[in-house]
Amino acid sequence: MRRTIATVSLSGTLPEKLEAIAAARFDGIELFENDFVNYRGSAAQVRAMVADLGLTIDLYQPFRDFEGMPEAQFQRSLDRAERKFDLMQELDVSMVLCCSNTSPLTIDDPELAAAQLHELASRAASRNLRIGFEALAWGRKTNLYGQAWDIVRRADHPHLGLILDSFHTLSLKDDPTGIADIPGHKIFFLQMADAPLLSMDVLQWARHYRSFPGQGQFDMANFLEQVLLAGYTGPLSLEIFNDVFRETPNRRIAVDAMRSLLYLESQVRGSLEAPSAQDSKPDPTKYAEQRERVLQRIELYSPPPLPDIAGLSYIEFAADEASAEAFGKLLQRLGFRRAGKHRSKAVVLYRQGEINLIVNAQPNSFARARFETHGLSVCALAVRTADPERAVGRATAMHSKRYDGPVGPSEQHVPAIVSPGGSLVSFVSSDLGPNGLYEADFVLDDAPEGTAPGAGLEQIDHVALGLAVDQLDTWILFSRAVLGLEPGESLELADPFGLVRSRGLANADRSMRLVLNVSPGQRTRTARTVAAGGGVTFHHIALNCNDIFDTVARMRTNGVRFVPISENYYDDLLTRVDLDQDLLTRMRSAGVLFDRSQAGDYFHIYTESIDDGLFFEVVQRVNAYDGYGATNAPARMASQAQGTA
Amino acid sequence: MRRTIATVSLSGTLPEKLEAIAAARFDGIELFENDFVNYRGSAAQVRAMVADLGLTIDLYQPFRDFEGMPEAQFQRSLDRAERKFDLMQELDVSMVLCCSNTSPLTIDDPELAAAQLHELASRAASRNLRIGFEALAWGRKTNLYGQAWDIVRRADHPHLGLILDSFHTLSLKDDPTGIADIPGHKIFFLQMADAPLLSMDVLQWARHYRSFPGQGQFDMANFLEQVLLAGYTGPLSLEIFNDVFRETPNRRIAVDAMRSLLYLESQVRGSLEAPSAQDSKPDPTKYAEQRERVLQRIELYSPPPLPDIAGLSYIEFAADEASAEAFGKLLQRLGFRRAGKHRSKAVVLYRQGEINLIVNAQPNSFARARFETHGLSVCALAVRTADPERAVGRATAMHSKRYDGPVGPSEQHVPAIVSPGGSLVSFVSSDLGPNGLYEADFVLDDAPEGTAPGAGLEQIDHVALGLAVDQLDTWILFSRAVLGLEPGESLELADPFGLVRSRGLANADRSMRLVLNVSPGQRTRTARTVAAGGGVTFHHIALNCNDIFDTVARMRTNGVRFVPISENYYDDLLTRVDLDQDLLTRMRSAGVLFDRSQAGDYFHIYTESIDDGLFFEVVQRVNAYDGYGATNAPARMASQAQGTA
Structure with a gap:
């Protein structure tokens, strides 16, 4: 698979980003508009720089607030699009991401949206450009891939296809299994974004907390599998808005990005190649055919297995x-x-x-x-x-x-x-x-x-x-x-x-x-x-x-010194946990901390630090306790701040 | 009014917190349980330290998951309470904050909750202690002050009253005007917390983003006014969970805390003393009586007015x-x-x-x-x-x-x-x-x-x-x-x-x-x-x-050097804004940036920095443009990162 990454995912100036992307062995980029707009070089210079690094620009993005608009706005947007098409040709990029409309003017009419996108695609076709339509999770009328696919299907233009982004689907808890039924050639581009599970406004979540696949909590492998089963053979791309990545040296982040794709591919390959993979599927025969097609068409990364x-x-x-x-x-x-x-x-x-x-x-x-x-x-x-x-x-x-x-x-x-x-x-x-x-x-x-x-x-x-x-x-x-x-x-x-x-x-x-x-x-x-x-x-x-x-x-x-624990800790422990009084007395006198989960108990104690740095913890696990006594870390840190006894 | 603050609002060890609180001239504290539990001194030592600093402990907090529980848990909680009462007496604190139950075991029965709180209050009364019941915004069954007041009213015990916290009410967009109808002597304690308006899980919002009154976006003055109109004469307190405050030198934060209360009091005083304040009220006569009572009973801070x-x-x-x-x-x-x-x-x-x-x-x-x-x-x-x-x-x-x-x-x-x-x-x-x-x-x-x-x-x-x-x-x-x-x-x-x-x-x-x-x-x-x-x-x-x-x-x-702006910026500007072509040409050739709002236009340009630090911006406002060209700051920062021309 081709592997690409959006320039917005990395810190630095545009040339610095491109160099980091090339060094991490990506095949191409998504050019985020602001990265171009704020760069003091021409489209021709960017095109040359990208080519010199052995990269291509696989996507220009984003083109906003287009579909389902009143006629006046629609005509202005077409003018805007023609200017973007000029630029895309100068940059040598053939596809633009058109994300679903967030404007309050949006009209709730899939036929109108389809007709307007059809016109956009026709104009793009005349220059041999392509339009990828993506459902933003916070789109005004269109926020699910199913809705976006319905519009693309109605528009029925060869230069118009679907762009899928795992974040937009999984953040809304939408089911990705329907993706496998979309004709693969109508999926023009695929963006894979993971994220931690947060309970917050989806736009804020999307703009600040996305992460590379494997760093968050979404089921990335299942999402990618559905897209591949559909017959998609385009690039595997990363478009990650993350406040921390923006601040981090871009060479390291670019390596993380590539590692995340290789890891994801290897997971999906493992899943597809598992002999019994079809057993759990509703239609095992169809799945087996789709899977066969994927394995024949696409080379998913196949590293040595994880160490045991x-x-x-x-x-x-x-x-x-x-x-x-x-x-x-x-x-x-x-x-x-x-x-x-x-x-x-x-x-x-x-x-x-x-x-x-x-x-x-x-x-x-x-x-x-x-x-x-x-x-x-x-x-x-x-x-x-x-x-x-x-x-x-x-x-x-x-x-x-x-x-x-x-x-x-x-x-x-x-x-x-x-x-x-x-x-x-x-x-x-x-x-x-x-x-x-x-x-x-x-x-x-x-x-x-x-x-x-x-x-x-x-x-x-x-x-x-x-x-x-x-x-x-x-x-x-x-x-x-x-x-x-x-x-x-x-x-x-x-x-x-x-x-x-x-x-x-x-x-x-x-x-x-x-x-x-x-x-x-x-x-x-x-x-x-x-x-x-x-x-x-x-x-x-x-x-x-x-x-x-x-x-x-x-x-x-032997003279080992431990971080002293407050007497109050033990008084409080007695009110929190049902404990044998003798055991509590032993803990108190030894300075040992205690935690309890459903699965078992945890006894532990910390040595004093060496030069305010490294220290040791002595622990005893009882039964299947699976944590690390985190509940007691504040007692340790508070005591360390109070100095040695 | 007495002014108090919860120890959790500040960074540092317990003695450091107390010293910062005293230095900022607070009258007392809310002792946050963990601050005591993790302190390596006894209750008697804390009591002496607080007294030495001229402070009192006005509240011990929190006591969790008490009301509306099955009998077995209720009995265990009473035992837990007796141990806390022992500690409160050692600390010389007469009130404990009991926050509404978050346990999945909570029974949805206000009568049961009232009966159990009555029993708790009876036990407290035998030691001359008091229970303040507060509705947490994320309480399992009780999360509005109206529900909490209903339970307190049913329980009808002189040692049980209500604790109000502006955050818990305003974060849920609950209307605070009903507070003015609660008998003031049944409001035992008042916590004022502001916050920025965020669209996120209320517990996360509450634990990480609260701020002092005047730093956030809630209507603090109106909330306090309602509580005062009710006849409340107790302390004005701050219980602020804020990730940044936890990291900040506590002397500065304690000054901010005091300033926030003085500012809030002066706002409410101004509002109460406004000659026409009652005109907008549904019951002007009642309001006038309540207001008169407040101004007679309470001395709200009265600094010189804000400068014009x-x-x-x-x-x-x-x-x-x-x-x-x-x-x-x-x-x-x-x-x-x-x-x-x-x-x-x-x-x-x-x-x-x-x-x-x-x-x-x-x-x-x-x-x-x-x-x-x-x-x-x-x-x-x-x-x-x-x-x-x-x-x-x-x-x-x-x-x-x-x-x-x-x-x-x-x-x-x-x-x-x-x-x-x-x-x-x-x-x-x-x-x-x-x-x-x-x-x-x-x-x-x-x-x-x-x-x-x-x-x-x-x-x-x-x-x-x-x-x-x-x-x-x-x-x-x-x-x-x-x-x-x-x-x-x-x-x-x-x-x-x-x-x-x-x-x-x-x-x-x-x-x-x-x-x-x-x-x-x-x-x-x-x-x-x-x-x-x-x-x-x-x-x-x-x-x-x-x-x-x-x-x-x-x-x-004269030789002034300005931050150069990308040609691409002007090409893009033309696609974004309906602009006269000549004006755009002038901007392009001058290197001037442009922003437009509903109210007017903004032209601006930045000089190069002195030693990578201070620089000047030259601006021209047209009509009532009221911003600062923030949309163009990324162009400036990107250009600065690309070095001088």
Whole structure:
């Protein structure tokens, strides 16, 4: 499929937008009128610039308030259209988007609308141009694709067709399945826009909150499938009005845009190729025929499959000699033992339960470079998966960058990619035993398991990131399209200096969990650590145990300091939750926080931060509790703002 | 009236909030439960801290999901209430806000709700506590004050009364006039919250977008008037959930909060005292009696009246010697003449038409201090008004700070106040003639008027400010409550690097206009100049003329450089507006932009910026055009991003 994007989706001047679009390997653009009008170059210059970049202009847009108008306005609009046609020919673009009329003058008469569009199409035809008619969700009389199709059908002109936009259909909760019955050649263009589910005025929603497919909550794959089943073979395009995208460096947004289409195509391909896809359809035979036609006519993107993740193998920290020393001592207070030293590098392995933490202070390394810019921080997450090279193949197919670090003689090569913000995600074979990865590279401490009792930590529960506002959608799409994690609900947490929005992502068996935290303001602790980290920072790491009271007691004995929790918290907890008084007393005395869902309970506690940044969380999940104790984050943030005890 | 505020309205830790509230001279607080729960001090400590600051806790809030519940939940809620009563007694607070039930378990039975609230009130009464029942706009069964009053009336317990919140009533477009018929002693508490008119889910609107009275679009004065007419004599309180306030330094927000109440009281007092106020009422006799009772019982704030502004007398710029020299040359290219030099200071007056611009490079002055922190910038706006001292009195009554600068022997004293962000607003008597203000302080150039032809600039049309997001509501309230300007609609302008929101404010005769521009992102030109200006910056100054083509021609001859406008802009203009071809040609060749409203036309052009910051706009208004050419701002911003020609 051809892949195109509207210039309004990106920040920058018109040449900057075009360069970003070409760099992300799009085939063409929709030229948003204002981008041309406000550009100080001629149509001929824009045409040349587009061609030089190997792009085409697939659509000029929008042409507003045309159909169903009184005669005087109709005649003026035809004059207006002729001027636009002149311009389109200068630009070498053959199709214009005509969106349904929002004028209070609109006459509610599909025949009139059809007749006027027929006249417009006739004039366009005389120049070999085409008109695409689209139902805006806030159109005065026409706001559903079914209505727009009725008008196009009545007009019956070969130079007039339908433009579909997933946002306009799905925002009104209209059913897209009827699209599959529209003749494919009458669908001239397709715009795919996702969005979060918001309860607000649809125009405001459309103008400010659209997102790329996979970043929102609409069923994009089903919508695209219906359009393809209809027989559509035109471009797959993105027209995204998003306040944040307008502010974000356009190279990153253009990559997100391309990734979103590739991900969407791969989802639809998977759905179409599923052997039993037709079983659930009302007319399996018809569906099978339509599907066959799609698969024969169109090459949908087919990247390697999503990796099957079996948890985190290790987390690697960037350090220098001094911070590695201090951090190692903290890890030991948390019950980790120094389990090995790298054969050739200043890299130390710490272990507890199934948790591996690597502290990398090797000069002239990737980690050291991260340390120089980010301070002591996570520089890599290593993910266990059946086929690491295939996982990297998936990621690069989704336009993530492969990372190949130096490998010493007889050391393990760990395939890796660069995640948004610059840290690495490495892939480790899940076939390797607990020492499999490390014995090649590390001189392992030969203390038999169990000699150092540790503090009872068993697994990495989740990794929480702090993100700049403009990194959230980037990370959600990366997590879904590259790692196969799925997002949960978005929560708001009150920090004393502003709201923080938090969203968990996890794989199906919950062996890998990320939590993305965003602070729209500048004064929360989250915002300050994000700013210090250049837009993406690893905020805290949560580690699982089976008996949090025992674990915390051991850690306190070792000198670990935790964020103190108000006595009032426990008094209030008793009024909120039906709790055993002894358990409450234990929590109060240990400083442990508590959350309860229908599925289970969650006990947790936070360590004090290292230099006001990174900290650890110790957690214990009971039964199928699936959250992250978000309800308690305000207690933590309020306490952090009150200083150490 | 007692004035109180909910702790949730401000950022910070609980002690920080209390200190800001006391510093802004509130009488008491509503203690928001989470602020107490997450504070690491006991109830006794909070009680002592509040008392030490001279405050009281007038309300504990909220107590949720109580009324109309099945028996089992009701009994548990009574237990929950008893624990809260214990806490209230420790805190020394006698009233709790019980908000209407949002639980899906709620039973739709006002008798049951009344009976359960009666039981709650009886238990409260045994401790001499009181229950205030409030209808949440999103309450499951009770969301209007009329329903809540019906339940309170049925319950008929002296320790149960009504709590009113303007947001919950006005957001649902419910009519507040019925409030005046409720017995005043049964209204226990009053929360005043304003908000912008948004079309969105009411809960989201309420949680994120409320504002102080006078910052939004609800009719606050009418709401308060109804409550006072009912006979209410309790506190006037603010409970404002606002994402931006949560992020803003709490001292400034607390001042805004107090200013909003004083402004509101003064509006209501003015309305009640208007001789003809009863004429429009359905029952003038009843109204007159109620009004009399209010004025006898309650002292509503009575500041000096709003100043009657007769335009801007001068704008003063902060400079040093070098920048004053360069800036003076630019002013001369714009047609200003050097009209005088200050008798004792390094201050120069430039004049053209009725416009006075003062460039202040005096060492060790207020202006020089502003220059050191802000560079070449506006440091004072001087406003013409009949009684400058009364205008300052109004401002200080509204908690603006008076500014008294050094006055030399036989120099004029110009009364002034500090505006948000630190620049001055000076007040000049409108009785003074054109030289009245200046002949005392300046050695005026004795060139008779008219010898220097100038460029045809006549008046200051408007002053545009760039504001940090958290300064917008502060400036709107300051402009209304201190200067008497009224806001127009909020517009969105597309900069190539993010949206900019723009809002004009003007006095009734339009002799003074401000435009407030806010860039939520960090990458627009507006955002960068705002950041450089510390949150408030004077973005550009628009100057009026009567023949823009002549004015621009003269300026170009003088070497003034303007932001170049795309040829495409003019081609597009022709498709949008019915324009004389010759006029379009003149605009195109002059680089002049055009806007048209129902009321008239607007011609304008922007100069290039000084150091990427301040610039001038030359404007010509035709007929009653009342806007600011916002539709053309994207053309300007796009062109600025494309660099100079």
